[in-house]
Amino acid sequence: MHRPQNDDAHLVTRTLDGDQLAFQELVQRHSERLFSLVRHYTKSAAEIEDVVQETFLKAFSKLETFQLQSSFSTWIHRIAVNTALDMLKRRGRSPVTAVEDPELAAPAGGGNLPAPDAAMAREEIAQVTHRVLEELPEIFRTVLVLREFEEQSYLEIAEVLDISIGTVESRLFRARARFKDALLRLYPEYGEAPEENVS
Known part of the structure; x- marks a missing residue:
């Protein structure tokens, strides 16, 4: 569930004014979703922790570049995705290796994700x-x-x-x-x- 973005924007403004507690509240608000996101890139708990921590450090250092009219949630998700992909590159896995241009490739199949068997745990x-x-x-x-x-x-x-x-x-x-x-x-x-x- 998304919080009102103006709520986040107020905390960003307070952080830029020197209120460190305001940024701590932003961390608390968005940590759970970022951990959930990064878990799709690595199973390592240590790497997940590192990516999320690095995401917040980058967000804090670049906070003055955040445009208050946009969503803080979207902005920090973008940082998290880029940080996770950078981690994969450092591990030797390129995020675009041997991938055809999806806009030029002929679509194959489609539809929604198959529904798993209801009996599965x-x-x-x-x-x-x-x-x-x-x-x-x-x-x-x-x-x-x-x-x-x-x-x-x-x-x-x-x-x-x-x-x-x-x-x-x-x-x-x-x-x-x-x-x-x-x-x-x-x-x-x-x-x-x-x-x-x-x-």
């Missing part, structure tokens, strides 16, 4: 989802995570990734198709269950 569903997400190039994983797990709007995703809404739609379409393909390849039993189409 929540923990197993989480493990399966994380395993499938690891198969996706980061360019697709990020847009899927922001939409399906962080429940951000197309506009918010466009702002976080600094791309057009049309590009968000294209990447999301491709990401869902990639997710479906990887899911059926790794867990063929899902092919036996009917898909749910959410309009």
